[in-house]
Amino acid sequence: MNILTKSLTGLGLGAALTLTAGTALAAGGSGCGTFVNADGVEEHLACSTAPIDFTNKGSLQNGAKIFMNYCAGCHSAQYVRHSRIAEDLEIPPELVEKYLMVTTDQIGDHINAEIDPEVQAAWFGAPPPDLSLETRLRGDDWVYTYLLSFYEDPSRPWGANNLVLHNVAMPHVLHNMQEELSAEEFESEVGDLVNFMAWMGEPARHDRQVIGFFVILFLLVLLIPVYLLNKEFWKDVK
Numbered sequence: 001m002n003i004l005t006k007s008l009t010g011l012g013l014g015a016a017l018t019l020t021a022g023t024a025l026a027a028g029g030s031g032c033g034t035f036v037n038a039d040g041v042e043e044h045l046a047c048s049t050a051p052i053d054f055t056n057k058g059s060l061q062n063g064a065k066i067f068m069n070y071c072a073g074c075h076s077a078q079y080v081r082h083s084r085i086a087e088d089l090e091i092p093p094e095l096v097e098k099y100l101m102v103t104t105d106q107i108g109d110h111i112n113a114e115i116d117p118e119v120q121a122a123w124f125g126a127p128p129p130d131l132s133l134e135t136r137l138r139g140d141d142w143v144y145t146y147l148l149s150f151y152e153d154p155s156r157p158w159g160a161n162n163l164v165l166h167n168v169a170m171p172h173v174l175h176n177m178q179e180e181l182s183a184e185e186f187e188s189e190v191g192d193l194v195n196f197m198a199w200m201g202e203p204a205r206h207d208r209q210v211i212g213f214f215v216i217l218f219l220l221v222l223l224i225p226v227y228l229l230n231k232e233f234w235k236d237v238k
């Protein structure tokens with residue numbers, strides 16, 4: 001990578017490449033952090049793959065339900081409107097108003113945290129960040145692994161710690177859910193939650209991929225007449 005970066009610096013591409021490498025690292029390119037195992041040896045934690053599927057409306061709807069009930073008390077999602085959830089996730093607005101609007105009574109409002117982040121910073125030692133773009137910042141797999149990596153640690157103020165974010169200030173808010181469900185069921189619920197968070201980060205992601213596919217297909221088909229035309233134009237030029 002370094003050699004490539006150097007040789008391309010002259011073309012002004014170096015900065016872009018270095019940036020890409022940096023983002024890949026931040027997004028979990030180096031795994032999901034490190035932890036010390038029972039023998040005292042430091043090990044890398046591999047990220048688990050989040051089951052992202054925007055065509056699965058059931059999963060997105062369940063994710064929205066979990067997010068609004070378990071996360072929106074502390075975290076805001078300031079770029080997401082409740083009305084957009086109703087529209088994109090195909091949930092009737094009456095149901096959104098009844099079950100998913102926990103912090104406001106106006107469906108056009110953005111998702112605000114129920115409790116002021118400043119007050120929370122004093123309680124927890126760190127303010128809960130806005131989560132609208134969290135999966136873009138950290139990567140889907142990082143967020144998924146993080147949510148699955150809480151463990152009991154009596155030395156922490158809330159009795160829980162996290163393998164991905166050491167000495168995290170966030171309590172293990174899904175603890176009861178984890179106790180009540182089997183390991184697979186819990187992973188599937190967290191998968192739905194991260195699927196919804198990925199949708200919040202970029203609602204048009206699925207459309208972009210579909211459109212991108214057809215654009216490339218169109219360009220490939222266009223290549224045929226362009227190639228033939230090129231042959232035709234140059235055939236008499238020696």
Ligand code: HEC
Nearest residue numbers: 070071073074124126127128129134143167168169170173
């Ligand atoms: C009781 C308040 C509270 C609740 C409820 C809560 N969080 Fe947090 N969360 C926090 C705090 C405080 C932090 C900051 C942790 C730190 O920096 O150590 C945090 C951090 C995070 C981070 C890491 C951000 C980063 O990039 O460093 C993610 C991701 C996250 N929360 C997701 C969630 C999700 C998803 C839910 C719902 C299942 C949730 N949180 C519920 C308080 C909360």
